[in-house]
Amino acid sequence: MSLFRLDASLFPATSASRELADLVEAEWLAAHPDSTVLRRDLAAEPVSATAWAAAVTAKGTPEAERSDEQRAAVAQAAAIADELIAADALLFAVPLYNYGVSQHFKTWFDLAYTDPRIDPQGTALRGKPATLVTVLGGNYAPGSPREDWDHSTPWLRRVLEDVWGLDLRVVQRPFTLVGVNPALDAFRDAADELRVAAEHDARRSGQEIADLHRARVA
Numbered sequence: 001m002s003l004f005r006l007d008a009s010l011f012p013a014t015s016a017s018r019e020l021a022d023l024v025e026a027e028w029l030a031a032h033p034d035s036t037v038l039r040r041d042l043a044a045e046p047v048s049a050t051a052w053a054a055a056v057t058a059k060g061t062p063e064a065e066r067s068d069e070q071r072a073a074v075a076q077a078a079a080i081a082d083e084l085i086a087a088d089a090l091l092f093a094v095p096l097y098n099y100g101v102s103q104h105f106k107t108w109f110d111l112a113y114t115d116p117r118i119d120p121q122g123t124a125l126r127g128k129p130a131t132l133v134t135v136l137g138g139n140y141a142p143g144s145p146r147e148d149w150d151h152s153t154p155w156l157r158r159v160l161e162d163v164w165g166l167d168l169r170v171v172q173r174p175f176t177l178v179g180v181n182p183a184l185d186a187f188r189d190a191a192d193e194l195r196v197a198a199e200h201d202a203r204r205s206g207q208e209i210a211d212l213h214r215a216r217v218a
């Protein structure tokens with residue numbers, strides 16, 4: 001039994017997304033003590049920015065004519081797909097960067113998505129239990145001044161839930177920069193409440209993906 005865990009924080013030592021993902025992982029392991037955890041840290045080992053183009057162009061290139069880079073990219077995509085398909089549950093911890101999706105996550109996703117088992121026609125991941133943990137320095141909730149500036153969470157949800165078909169829970173913690181950026185000091189109480197709520201959601205989602213897996217194999 002195994003949990004696949006991906007982290008995309010650039011600052012692991014102080015990472016709020018890692019803290020929340022640790023809570024999810026702890027609940028999974030409490031329910032499935034024999035499980036292994038396969039970790040992929042995209043900040044430590046990013047996917048090359050040129051791998052996706054190499055894998056895409058390889059598709060139209062006869063095997064014998066492919067460059068070394070194209071061959072390596074196709075193999076790497078297959079290795080990522082193997083990891084995802086083999087796992088019993090998936091955990092993604094992805095911060096908001098520059099109002100959009102983490103470059104490291106996008107590069108990883110794009111390459112994975114070239115593999116025929118999980119491409120637009122692929123069905124290998126459908127129904128797999130998964131949690132997305134995402135953290136935002138600010139707060140983009142409805143009614144806030146920048147309510148539609150988070151272009152990461154909707155995309156992540158779209159590709160993980162609708163495209164890959166994962167049975168997805170989303171845990172979100174906004175306002176992680178409160179206490180770091182003095183301009184946000186007025187929001188300390190709200191940020192504390194949001195942190196506590198996110199921690200609760202993280203624990204619950206860990207229990208839920210553990211239960212879902214149990215139900216899938218029963």
Ligand SMILES: Cc1cc2nc3c(=O)[nH]c(=O)nc-3n(C[C@H](O)[C@H](O)[C@H](O)COP(=O)(O)O)c2cc1C
Pocket residue numbers: 009010011012014015016017018095096097098099100135136137138139176177
């Ligand atoms: C380079 C960089 C860009 C960021 N861009 C945004 C942003 O556009 N909007 C936002 O709300 N927070 C932004 N943040 C804040 C992060 O989302 C926040 O610090 C988050 O907690 C980082 O995840 P981590 O704690 O897991 O490392 C940015 C942080 C960094 C380092």
